[in-house]
Amino acid sequence: MRPSGRAPEMMRPVSLEPGIAKYAEGSCLAKFGDTQVLCAATVEERVPPFLRNTGRGWVTAEYGMLPRSTLTRTEREAARGRQSGRTQEIQRLIGRSLRAITDLVALGERQIRIDCDVLQADGGTRTAAVTGSYIALHKALSGLVASGQLPVLPLRDSVAAVSCGVVGSAAVLDLDYAEDSQAMTDANFVLTGRSAIVEIQATAEGAPFDEALFAEMLRLARAGIRDLTRRQWQALGLGAG
Numbered sequence: 001m002r003p004s005g006r007a008p009e010m011m012r013p014v015s016l017e018p019g020i021a022k023y024a025e026g027s028c029l030a031k032f033g034d035t036q037v038l039c040a041a042t043v044e045e046r047v048p049p050f051l052r053n054t055g056r057g058w059v060t061a062e063y064g065m066l067p068r069s070t071l072t073r074t075e076r077e078a079a080r081g082r083q084s085g086r087t088q089e090i091q092r093l094i095g096r097s098l099r100a101i102t103d104l105v106a107l108g109e110r111q112i113r114i115d116c117d118v119l120q121a122d123g124g125t126r127t128a129a130v131t132g133s134y135i136a137l138h139k140a141l142s143g144l145v146a147s148g149q150l151p152v153l154p155l156r157d158s159v160a161a162v163s164c165g166v167v168g169s170a171a172v173l174d175l176d177y178a179e180d181s182q183a184m185t186d187a188n189f190v191l192t193g194r195s196a197i198v199e200i201q202a203t204a205e206g207a208p209f210d211e212a213l214f215a216e217m218l219r220l221a222r223a224g225i226r227d228l229t230r231r232q233w234q235a236l237g238l239g240a241g
Helices: 085-099 125-146 211-235
Strands: 014-018 026-032 035-044 058-065 111-120 159-167 170-173 185-192 197-204
Touching: 014 125, 014 211, 026 125, 035 125, 058 085, 058 125, 085 111, 085 125, 085 159, 085 185, 085 197, 111 125, 125 159, 125 185, 125 211, 159 211, 170 211, 185 211, 197 211
Parallel strands: 058 111
Antiparallel strands: 014 026, 026 035, 035 111, 159 170, 159 185, 185 197
16 A cells, blocks of 8 residues: 555646746746646757857756755755755756757757756655646747747657656555655656657666566556646647647
8 A cells, every 4th residue: 555545556636837937938836746846947049158059959957946845954055055966967857858859950049948946845856847847848939939939839749757666566656755765666757748768767776676567667657647748738728739
């Protein structure tokens, strides 16, 4: 029995609320159960130095946790003067995930920067960040199309992410903190709306896992991503996609 009482294939309640940040070109508040991540997109008419005069754009992300997003207060990383390795790894994951479905040539020499701020953490902050960031990115790019700065939306697909794990001896979908802290295996799946794999992060926290358990986690992840993709399209007002 899962601590939450959910069935193995059941996700937490999910909410994706676009337009939450007044001044951002695109934004979304992503809620996976008690995890809440605010994703805000900024359009910059410049690119990093390594992309100047290449005709290509860039999509990148920054990630951070508010001090009281967890049970005890965490010191701001800015106060320490450096980011943790975990923070750097997660924001790189978000950036890679978004670039995988963006036509950077069609974007032109401009950068979309996504800020992901964890308001409350209860497991799965990176997966909520990826899922919400896609909506923020879509909104920002749609604004460029509406203003005539882009002829078409430079997106090849959608992207979302979900966690899976092995708790006890069973594969389960969308771990909250109670499960994540005791899971024998912890995995994050980033997939496109068409079920293509962008990235899989899977680690044996206890005993090694076999191919059968991995296949079951992948099956659960695909089902979870299908549900998240449907919710993304609904949040964007695009029906079922």
